[in-house]
């Protein structure tokens with residue numbers, strides 16, 4: 001185990017799993033902002049991403065609302081790279097791109113603003129599950145002719161079907177839910 005990630009690994013082992021209409025959903029500071037977000041865990045997330053990705057030439061981090069935001073904030077302060085949030089609200093700006101997002105338990109609309117053509121982008125989120133959110137945001141980034149440098153997530157579910165999803169994603173941990181408990185796959 002990467003020692004940088006130990007605070008994250010430790011806290012994940014006690015994450016409760018709840019049933020969201022048949023979808024086993026883990027609850028953790030990383031993915032939900034509750035029961036608590038530990039500064040040590042946020043620091044580990046930022047450090048873990050920095051160990052894996054070169055942010056030197058990155059212009060902007062792009063974080064879907066809501067649970068990408070605290071990771072993008074930690075990463076932004078650690079790297080000096082600014083970030084924009086893909087909001088769940090429309091601002092009506094002329095270049096705004098609307099995104100339809102579907103997860104394993106719901107759907108909503110997202111709106112991309114603030115990314116320019118040619119911007120070198122790292123997409124930051126908490127969890128990769130079905131991959132639909134990342135796929136939809138990537139399509140919007142392609143619409144504005146941004147250059148996608150990398151996609152980073154804290155946790156990648158390995159117990160979910162991502163048929164047709166072929167993007168390369170850098171994850172700090174692969175995880176799965178077994179018998180109602182969150183497991184790190186080493």
Ligand SMILES: O=P(O)(O)OC[C@H]1O[C@H](OP(=O)(O)OP(=O)(O)O)[C@H](O)[C@@H]1O
Pocket residue numbers: 031064065066067068102103104125126127128129130131132133134
């Ligand atoms: O791979 P997927 O199946 O698309 O799931 C991943 C997405 O689901 C969660 O967002 P959610 O829409 O629940 O919003 P939140 O960030 O506000 O909790 C999470 O933050 C990811 O963005």
Ligand SMILES: Nc1ncnc2[nH]cnc12
Pocket residue numbers: 024025026027028031032103127128129157
């Ligand atoms: N908190 C979470 N737990 C499990 N699956 C998820 N997919 C998106 N968010 C999730």
